[in-house]
Amino acid sequence: MNTNTNPLKITEVVLRDAHQSLLATRMKTADMLPIAEKLDAVGFFSLEMWGGATFDSCIRFLNEDPWERVRVLKKKMPKTPFQMLLRGQNCVGYRHYADDIVERFVQKSADVGIDIFRIFDALNDLRNIEVAVKTAKKAGGTVEGCISYTVSPVHNIPLYKDMAKRIVDMGCDILCIKDMAGLLTPQVAGPLITELKKEIPLPIHLHSHATTGLAGMNMQAAINAGVDMVDTAISSLSMGTSHYPTECIVAATQGTPRDSGLDLELLEEISAYFKEVRKHYAQYESNFVGVDINILQSQIPGGMISNMENQLREQNAHDKLDEVLKEVPRVRKDLGYPPLVTPTSQIVGSQATLNVLTGERYKIITKETRECVLGKYGKLPGELEPELVQKIAKEEKLIDCRPADLLDPEWEKISAEVGDRAKSDEDRLTYAMFPKVALKFFETRGKPLPEAAPAAASANGKKGAPAAAPSAAPAASAASAGPAVYEVKVNGKPYTVEVGPA
Incomplete structure (x- = not known):
């Protein structure tokens, strides 16, 4: 009580x-x-x-x-x-x-x-x-x-x-x-x-x-x-x-x-x-609307499903989604039932997608799956699939220590790498977390980002489109009036984009 x-x-x-x-x-x-x-x-x-x-x-x-x-x-x-x-x-x-x-x-x-x-x-x-x-x-x-x-x-x-x-x-x-x-x-x-x-x-x-x-x-x-x-x-x-x-x-x-x-x-x-x-x-806005009770069975978070959908669309294989959703629990079992949260959800989802697209389970094994099995993310909760372990471990040794025990101190190396592009220890830590993205940020910090033309975020078709993407309304009106041509800059590189009726 x-x-x-x-x-x-x-x-x-x-x-x-x-x-x-x-x-x-x-x-x-x-x-x-x-x-x-x-x-x-x-x-x-x-x-x-x-x-x-x-x-x-x-x-x-x-x-x-x-x-x-x-x-x-x-x-x-x-x-x-x-x-x-x-x-x-x-x-x-x-x-x-x-x-x-x-x-x-x-x-x-x-x-x-x-x-x-x-x-x-x-x-x-x-x-x-x-x-x-x-x-x-x-x-x-x-x-x-x-x-x-x-x-x-x-x-x-x-x-x-x-x-x-x-x-x-x-x-x-x-x-x-x-x-x-x-x-x-x-x-x-x-x-x-x-x-x-x-x-x-x-x-x-x-x-x-x-x-x-x-x-x-x-x-x-x-x-x-x-x-x-x-x-x-x-x-x-x-x-x-x-x-x-x-x-x-x-x-x-x-x-x-x-x-x-x-x-x-x-x-x-x-x-x-x-x-x-x-x-x-x-x-x-997320495409997920309402409730997905199927997650209680599949245990696949909504964000993970949308990520897999994107991967499949890029491969023109969206029709394989149901197969991938069935493969995810099998991969999770093989990997010792890790909780599906960053980064393990991405590891399991990507491997399941590959298993389906190649038509053979573990024909291609991602670097992250390999490292997960080897213990480089930490101890997995359950027993791993022996055949998968054998396939991976014949190349490298499994570790059972805390993964960070194998890492040398990084601060001095990172500070030297970034040099005077970092203005403070905060900048150096930002660089340590996301090196490539941080360098771009240091260049643009404090400057207004260029506004993209209508429909730029979707037209360039790439992840990491400009953050200041406009709403869809102007693009819709332009499209209804007939094709329109815009110049769009993505990370400083110009692209010519034609927007017309679907």
Whole structure:
């Protein structure tokens, strides 16, 4: 029986995960600043506003300095703790970095204004979060150690309880259940929180996406079981692949022992603001609409499906999608049932796609699949397919140590590489995360990005199209009037594009 009668604490994710889930992480700092003071006045437990894909998106698409985003928002929101998502040894990048890079990145994040570090590892290999946890604690931050929730024959409540105890032993301040694919069901959420509450002395924070339509029931089950904090998104950027609406949880707890105490009228004002902001990013809207209950069976997140669709379209093989969706669970089983979250979702999805397109399983093995099997991402949860291991391991040796133990310190090398193109340690860390993208950013920083002509983003047909792509309306009107020719510049290179009726 839950005896928790403390007010429910709420983390608002509109400044990070909501627009990452719905708008391709394109929200600009300029659209956050006008509402910042009202967000600060609500009384949230924290505002998740950094980490994840925001760092990459700032320098790749928005021509913004991600470090500066934290500083300018902090000035407007001094009262509410700022929270970031950190991928353990990956920081905000897509590979393992040496310990000296991780330590500097975490310390600098604390210096610019991050208060709460939510730290996870895609494989739930807790060795991969140790350095980040230790550094964040040393820097005076609050640390949320994560369990990446997934469903498989090797994942169960006893396993999660064991992980939670290890997270406590590491010195974390909060335990986070990170349900990134929306796989939780209420009949699991309640018992999981109940069992963890019995043995774990830390506050428990639930992060669950709305993709499968069960988020509201999961939240209520967790609240009844005594969860301390939940992640929500302001209603105008909620649901779909995003999160359950903040206002719904506030209304549902009003007048109960878990009353959040937040002001619904103020939240409605904030929602109205973001309803207008969302219109600015219509061209980045996710194609995912409504609910996808099939994810409970396939366990494939919506974003992963859209990525595979793009891969297949590029190969003129969109008709193979159903085959690929059936192949994904088989590849996941072969790889020991990793949770499907960055980067393992991309690894499994790409390998499944190749298996189908080549007509032979593992005829071509991606570099990432190879490294995953060899242990270079960490320890996989279950047993690997022996034939696959034999095929890969005959060339290289499997490792069983923490992957970062094999990496030499990188800071001096990176500093020398980037030279005076980096103006600060922040720039050097940006370069460490994304070398090629960072160099381009250093050239364009502070300069207005050229506006693309109508339909440029779709016409050039390449990923990484200009961030300031226009809405589709002008292109539609031009097309209806007959063919029109535009000159479009992509990364400084001119292209001639003709837009006409389909």
